[in-house]
Amino acid sequence: MDYVREIGRKSKEASRSVQFLGQEEKNEGLKAVARELRQQMGYLLVENDKDVKNARAAGMKPALIDRLLLTSQRIQSMAEELEQIAMLEDPVGKMECVKVRPNGLQIGQRRVPLGVVGIIYESRPNVTADAFGLCFKTGNAAILRGGSDAINSNKAIVKVIRDGLAKEKLPSDAVLLLEDTDRAAVTEMMKMKEYIDVLIPRGGAGLIANVVENSTVPVIETGTGNCHIYVDESADIQMAVDIIENAKTQRLGVCNACESLVVHSRIADKAIPLIYERLHQKQVEVRGDERAVSIQDGIRTASEEDWGTEYLDTIISLKTVDSIEEAIDHINRHNTGHSEAIITRDYDNALKFHNEIDAAAVYVNASTRFTDGHEFGFGAEIGISTQKLHTRGPMGLEALTTVKYIIFGSGQTRP
Template sequence: MQQSIEEYIVALAQRAKKASRQLAQLTSAQKDAALEAMAQGLEANTAQILVENAKDMAAGRENGLSAALLDRLALDEKRLAQMAEGLRSVKALEDPVGEVEGMVKRPNGLLIGCQRVPMGVVAIIYEARPNVTSDVAGLCIKAGNAAILRGGKEALHSNLALSKVLRDALKGTDCPEDALLYIDQGGREATTYLMQLNGLVDVLIPRGGAGLIQHVVKNATVPVIETGVGNCHVFVDETAKIDQAIDIVINGKTTRPAVCNALETLLVHRSIAAEFLPRCAQKLKEKGVEIRGCQRTREWIPDALPASEEDYATEFLDLILAVRVVDGLDEAIAHVQRYSTGHSECIVTENYSNAQAFLQQVDAAAVYVNASTRFTDGFEFGLGAEIGISTQKLHARGPMGLKALTTTKYIVYGSGQIR
């Protein structure tokens, strides 16, 4: 009798739950050995993985994916080498599991401490970024969690190849192969079942655009950590150094426009607009950026398209930039407060008071003074890698590294005390 999609997902989750209990008992050395085997597996199977990625790239071009999304999808020898190195960087991190915080002795003699323990089963739903497959696998295993992955259809061949290579690498280690499971069938129906497996899935992390994340938040019954949507702003204050501000804008918008920490809206103080905007616009145009601006912006950039209300609320994930000229710091902050998704925001200024006001009044996972929003990243923050960038306030915020993939339990030592 053919297995239904619901039965398939439940069986997968049950395997993951069993593996998670085995994982929780492994030593740091055993988990590190598994990570090294996975890294070596990527290196040894680079050619095979690239063949499968080429299939996804060809389909993406045929289906009209943008250049920015194709860049997210693409793998090459360098990126695979970086993925292997990413696994080794996670291996080198201190294992948070078992760490006891704040052991105290109560007046009744009880010793009470808070110990870090794995989450259990972590499910991740993500879009066209195959590198997420290895990043998530490495972080989850190091933190003692089993991972159930559901990638986007655009990267299906790449993700299947990667997950097979990583699972095969675990066969010669103490880590159970089912520590990493990939959902390869069932469409949206399978995803919906996964989101509602209370008791089997301990936490669900969506990584992708606003549509995916909102679908998960609205339909999941298991706990969700909301990540990723990044309508990121840069405000160029009247005291900003022009060249520095241009460099920050160009870096934020053009290095990888399809990632969540890319710049989407540029705010410029009116007193610096005449000097700054034409020079910055020229650099942006050289990089192929389409500019959509307010009326005052278009006075200094005549060929800019008119910006709509929707443009200021949009995470473009492409070479498109919304621009607005503002009268001052208060107006800039008000704009950010209205349209921000709480990801990464930046002020470029030489005024200490303005910098402090921006830091204090802007509510986001990362707030910058004179630096690109592109730094909001687990590697750049010294976390070794990240499973995503949380834009909510519980249970983690900002780049989520190893510690964010653990929870705590109280351990209590007594000598016969009763209450």
């Protein structure tokens, strides 16, 4: 695995200069890369076409081929995203909580880049440009490891990024692609603690579990969401139906989509038929507990396994409960720490839900689909953290930085 270690070494080396680039240099670099993506569009489309042809030959599902496909419009969007990142405020260098201690030491906390960020992801090639942009903006070097399906696209995108940086005389090793798509190469990457400061896996539950299980590099876990909506006894049923439709069907395959409903038994007779009708119109299959099945024809019986399943598909589970306590208990047992919502008109229940649900984002009377860096006003997002350390919820630029204490002394020694 000398090749993988060489990538690590080069990235660490690059991070030593990337960390000191000024805000202007970084922004000019991002804009230069955006220009380069537009200029080399033809090359990118040709290389992407190789991946798409291979995928078709291998019998990949149309939905997945669509994720893999680049079009001139999608390349335009990649370029625009980089230009938007250039316009965001740079968190690097901010000083926080400066204080003077009784002995005269001045202690400040300065925000600095993490160093080298490793990103392991699956077949969407736009992640390549995006991840580079966020890492570069925050003064980090990036090691990218995309899926084998997108290898030609990723190689081409990284080449173009490096061309853009080189034209601005910026260190092109700020981004390096692990071209070896072997599993052994990822395993090596997960052990390179001396070169990589943090690993961010982006993709399905299997990929994430593998990284969490095997990495000795610190990991930020992202993106599996078994999100619930609880329809409280006092809910505005019309609002509940609208929010459920939005949270389940506005986009099916995303981590902030709703996967499970919890309905208070006192409102079940009225609410479940209306919820079912709306979901049925949208071709969503509902799997419920016995009480739900007895209320509404067409609801299939859920198994225990359903409560823990992130479908990412036209299926939703439905559980009835006799109290808000039972609802909170059920949600805290089965959720993945992502996004949970209550629909209620009861003030105490709203606060209780906010307080007692253990998740990155807890909503009252709104769709779980809002858990997103852009929707939260961060301007960009590298993923959604479902862990509690370092950062939780949508990760903007600040999540790609750390702090260091800067101490100004005048000869102080400790008594």
